């Protein structure tokens with residue numbers, strides 16, 4: 001691909017990711033599983049090391065120099081991540097351990113205060129278990145009703161009866177981008193409709209924030225969760241943004257140190273935002289590392305990241321269907337403009353486990369599973385799929401390697417015919 | 420590092436492409452047992468006709484990866500016509516080969532499992548030995564055997 005101002009210099013980017021130099025089975029590593037977790041650039045690793053080597057101490061406690069420095073750097077990372085998603089104030093950004101915990105926070109804290117028997121939560125048929133099970137738990141506990149938004153033949157949400165579906169709904173929960181289909185959902189349109197009928201909107205943006213320029217104000221949502229490890233950051237950091245009034249009206253989630261102003265033997269006073277929701281010692285170096293990941297992505301430019309992935313997804317869809325014809329069935333929107341770089345597929349009836357096992361021999365990492373979306377798998381009528389997903393460090397050569405290895409897989413299991 | 424040929428032996432691919440004892444049996448009189456691997460969505464149904472302490476017939480349906488399907492096919496061929504005791508010994512020996520020594524949990528030494536492995540002729544089944552080098556696939560290989568064990572229990576209490 002020619003370098004234009006709109007595209008990334010992937011050859012240079014690959015050099016920033018030390019793991020891409022690792023040899024697997026005697027060949028190069030072709031990492032196509034970023035939807036599961038992304039790899040980390042040297043910059044992020046260096047920053048975390050530097051924290052441990054020079055300024056590590058617990059935060060919000062010590063009055064000595066390195067503790068103050070660690071606190072300042074962690075809070076600077078919070079401000080950076082908040083700015084990255086267009087959040088008006090850093091205190092509206094809460095850290096937890098992953099997006100799963102953040103959605104549980106909303107279900108537990110906001111949900112238990114505001115949802116009662118018969119209240120409806122509207123979800124989509126393409127949610128990750130992280131945005132299903134907390135609501136099923138609340139259903140068991142509270143008797144709330146769950147309602148589901150289905151999708152059409154092009155894997156786009158069917159919004160034709162959205163207004164009826166919203167009747168009685170207190171909260172709409174949807175992923176901004178499906179981790180299986182790649183579908184980019186019309187968050188703003190759904191948020192407007194939800195607000196018009198008095199519902200709040202929770203967005204699972206785990207697959208969205210890493211790949212798209214994000215502005216929570218423009219998206220017009222109420223709760224917005226994402227996870228640092230898919231964003232070039234380390235594991236152990238989840239993020240939740242919500243408007244301050246909403247968060248202030250919610251009871252704390254986990255209780256313990258950091259989240260109080262006073263504790264007596266007969267009660268406690270929770271502290272102010274965001275620490276009210278951050279009980280216990282946070283992952284300090286990791287939060288600072290996430291800040292470094294945001295720096296790295298901003299340096300690339302999120303518009304260029306999106307454009308690169310749109311082009312590479314288009315290339316992948318074209319290459320795979322031209323080469324493998326009916327042998328490959330891709331579950332996801334056809335137009336690369338409607339989707340991100342997550343490509344779920346079945347190949348010539350060969351079980352996804354077997355496909356990924358043979359791909360592994362060629363150093364190609366794809367995910368073969370139900371992708372933590374079993375209701376979606378049932379809806380698609382499959383037990384599992386293979387999923388290849390791309391990020392800033394992938395290029396056409398990675399897609400070609402996948403395509404060649406698929407042909408080899410077919411030969412291996414079914415004999416010599418290409419189709 | 421283990422290679423693909425350790426996992427996908429020719430005989431495994433043969434059972435995958437041409438599964439033996441595929442189909443259903445009327446239940447009852449047969450036992451019908453479902454097995455499920457939540458990790459990868461593999462499903463298996465084992466039909467088992469047991470009378471006078473003997474496995475008279477076995478049929479298999481279901482869907483899944485080559486390892487789970489070929490293991491089920493080999494399992495059906497191995498236990499058909501065997502006594503229930505022989506079938507149980509095969510199950511133990513097979514799981515022993517998969518490094519699952521249940522006897523250890525019950526306080527017996529490793530020797531018992533090793534001896535069993537020697538006594539029971541695993542035949543074709545030994546082709547599945549390579550699976551041990553691919554830990555995530557062990558569950559695929561043992562799915563049909565666990566389902567068979569359940570079926571034998573069910574037949575015993577019927």
Ligand SMILES: Cc1ncc(COP(=O)(O)O)c(C=O)c1O
Nearest residue numbers: 098099100128130175179206227
């Ligand atoms: C859409 C979506 N939601 C939630 C999650 C869960 O993320 P985590 O395991 O970091 O909580 C994932 C990824 O696994 C995801 O893709």
